[in-house]
Amino acid sequence: MDKREQYERVFSHFDGDKDRKISPAELRQCVATVGGGDISLEEAEAAVEVLDGDGDGQLGFEDFVAFVEGGGAEEKAADLKEAFKMYEMDGGGCITPKSLKKMLSRLGESRSLGECKVMIAKFDLDGDGVINFDEFRVMMS
Structure with missing residues (x-):
């Protein structure tokens, strides 16, 4: 299984409502589960705002890949x-x-x-x- 397939599996796991988007609340759960510590809903919303490629307030798969790979959100x-x-x-x-x-x-x-x-x-x-x-x-x- 290549890296992209792994990302797809993880993305699908955290996409609780299966809408092919990860909301700030779902992102909080993702970070907590993968050992990234707890982040507030405000921090999750800020991260989504920075990474959100299409401006819909949620992370699509490509946005998620950028997040996981440390796609330079802070940068x-x-x-x-x-x-x-x-x-x-x-x-x-x-x-x-x-x-x-x-x-x-x-x-x-x-x-x-x-x-x-x-x-x-x-x-x-x-x-x-x-x-x-x-x-x-x-x-x-």
Whole structure:
């Protein structure tokens, strides 16, 4: 049996409701069973959020393989945070049209402030005119 078949068996074992997805609650059980210690539901939800390839709030098989192989979830989260910091620039915890314009200019992409507002509006889920880290994560996935 190759590694992928083993992963499939483990995935199927922890997919309690057999929907071909592992929920945060199922992930908690998985971690506890394989000797990874106890993780809170919040930690499981955060892990699923980082690894969730299609944004449905659960892990599909490929997401699970990335998790099991240590597919760089922590590294991916750290990279996203670093990229976010590059765009936010002013330390305010969000990307503003002005900071987006500055960063795009540094990258050789000259955009007007109005164009930057339009770009931000596409991913501004809460309608506050700026991109926070959660919105940035959605945008980058």
